[in-house]
Amino acid sequence: MSIKVRYFAxxxxxxxxxxxxxxxxxxITAKALWRxxxxxxxxxxxxxxxxxxxxxxxxxxxxxxxxxxxxxPVTGG
Amino acid sequence: MSIKVRYFAxxxxxxxxxxxxxxxxxxITAKALWRxxxxxxxxxxxxxxxxxxxxxxxxxxxxxxxxxxxxxPVTGG
Amino acid sequence: xxxxxxxxxxxxxxxxxxxxxxxxxxxxKFGATSLFVGTMRDFNEGDDVAGMxxxxxxxxxxxALEKIVREAVERxxxxxxxxxHRVGEIGPGEPIVLVxxxxxxxxxxxxxxxxxxxxxKSKAPFWKKEVLKGRGERWVAHNTDxxxxxx
Amino acid sequence: xxxxxxxxxxxxxxxxxxxxxxxxxxxxKFGATSLFVGTMRDFNEGDDVAGMxxxxxxxxxxxALEKIVREAVERxxxxxxxxxHRVGEIGPGEPIVLVxxxxxxxxxxxxxxxxxxxxxKSKAPFWKKEVLKGRGERWVAHNTDxxxxxx
Numbered sequence: 039m040s041i042k043v044r045y046f047a048x049x050x051x052x053x054x055x056x057x058x059x060x061x062x063x064x065x066i067t068a069k070a071l072w073r074x075x076x077x078x079x080x081x082x083x084x085x086x087x088x089x090x091x092x093x094x095x096x097x098x099x100x101x102x103x104x105x106x107x108x109x110x111p112v113t114g115g
Numbered sequence: 116m117s118i119k120v121r122y123f124a125x126x127x128x129x130x131x132x133x134x135x136x137x138x139x140x141x142x143i144t145a146k147a148l149w150r151x152x153x154x155x156x157x158x159x160x161x162x163x164x165x166x167x168x169x170x171x172x173x174x175x176x177x178x179x180x181x182x183x184x185x186x187x188p189v190t191g192g
Numbered sequence: 193x194x195x196x197x198x199x200x201x202x203x204x205x206x207x208x209x210x211x212x213x214x215x216x217x218x219x220x221k222f223g224a225t226s227l228f229v230g231t232m233r234d235f236n237e238g239d240d241v242a243g244m245x246x247x248x249x250x251x252x253x254x255x256a257l258e259k260i261v262r263e264a265v266e267r268x269x270x271x272x273x274x275x276x277h278r279v280g281e282i283g284p285g286e287p288i289v290l291v292x293x294x295x296x297x298x299x300x301x302x303x304x305x306x307x308x309x310x311x312x313k314s315k316a317p318f319w320k321k322e323v324l325k326g327r328g329e330r331w332v333a334h335n336t337d338x339x340x341x342x343x
Numbered sequence: 344x345x346x347x348x349x350x351x352x353x354x355x356x357x358x359x360x361x362x363x364x365x366x367x368x369x370x371x372k373f374g375a376t377s378l379f380v381g382t383m384r385d386f387n388e389g390d391d392v393a394g395m396x397x398x399x400x401x402x403x404x405x406x407a408l409e410k411i412v413r414e415a416v417e418r419x420x421x422x423x424x425x426x427x428h429r430v431g432e433i434g435p436g437e438p439i440v441l442v443x444x445x446x447x448x449x450x451x452x453x454x455x456x457x458x459x460x461x462x463x464k465s466k467a468p469f470w471k472k473e474v475l476k477g478r479g480e481r482w483v484a485h486n487t488d489x490x491x492x493x494x
Contacts, residue, residue: 114469191318220385
């Protein structure tokens with residue numbers, strides 16, 4: 039299963055990349071995906087998760103073809 | 116003592132004039148002034164009073180040189 | 193802090209832009225602008241309205257508006273304000289009132305502009321007479337409280 | 344109901360006028376317009392700010408804003424809305440966001456525009472990085488609640 043993972047803003051700078059394509063064997067939670075992608079950091083509490091352009095939880099399941107985004111609190115407006 | 120009395124909006128149409136100059140012997144309340152100027156109508160409850168361009172009460176005293184205005188509830192904006 | 197009583201139709205967007213541009217020292221200092229524009233509708237209480245005549249009490253109007261703006265400035269950290277109110281004959285779709293408030297933070301802009309509008313509606317000596325289509329004229333009886341939710 | 348993400352500087356007053364003119368059928372139908380404009384300040388948290396870079400999540404941004412506007416329309420009797428948000432490099436004094444709401448009655452316009460602004464601030468995926476004068480860059484950490492009174 040191929041997943042697109044994206045990072046934004048300060049998190050993007052911290053992990054040193056804006057996006058990547060990762061492969062998983064079966065559907066996993068967003069938290070498990072984070073651990074696979076960013077093993078050097080435990081999931082920061084304030085980081086937000088979106089799956090396919092909608093907000094999701096750390097426990098939401100990620101599956102084939104999904105686009106998952108991790109980002110810090112939003113500061114627009 | 117000479118007082119300028121003004122009427123606005125629907126009240127102006129009801130009393131049939133927009134302003135008049137009246138003479139009083141000594142300071143009187145706005146209510147007494149109304150009774151002198153508009154004897155045919157008891158002071159309508161919703162009518163507002165202003166003395167010298169500021170809101171006043173029916174019991175406020177009117178004296179020489181004052182401009183007194185009577186008008187219905189305001190409906191601007 | 194500018195208050196204008198206008199006997200001519202005005203464009204609220206030009207008024208705000210011009211005022212903001214003239215107050216050049218404001219640029220970069222304010223973070224929030226809250227604006228309210230009240231416009232004449234072509235119907236009211238089920239009737240078609242062809243026009244409106246806005247009467248006011250010259251002298252007291254300005255004084256009442258200045259007091260209202262002063263109260264808002266005392267209550268919230270306001271950088272500047274602009275109030276424009278139309279008088280005379282008004283056609284459907286024309287602006288009646290404009291209230292603009294510039295502040296550092298958005299909550300204050302929303303609160304102060306709403307306060308000015310509500311106080312203007314309940315205190316400033318303006319009176320509206322509606323010209324109904326083919327059915328004469330009528331005075332608007334009273335303003336409703338804008339803090340209450342409509343049904 | 345229009346939502347625009349703009350990589351270019353925009354004039355909020357022209358945006359509102361143009362949108363209102365294009366929606367010609369609105370004339371005479373709405374009685375109230377509430378507008379909010381958020382503008383870049385040249386200082387923040389005691390530091391001089393020379394500029395700002397606004398990052399966003401294309402696709403999710405539009406989707407999040409559409410959801411927010413839909414929620415406002417479900418909650419208040421709204422005639423129309425316009426939301427414009429700037430992205431990219433922004434200079435001091437330039438508008439960042441515009442929210443305009445047209446309604447019949449003023450209370451609904453104030454409530455709905457404020458709701459949209461607060462929801463945008465807390466939900467729409469935008470991130471601000473400030474360019475400090477001679478002291479590098481820093482990400483803005485979080486937005487404050489605009490319903491709370493400032494100290």
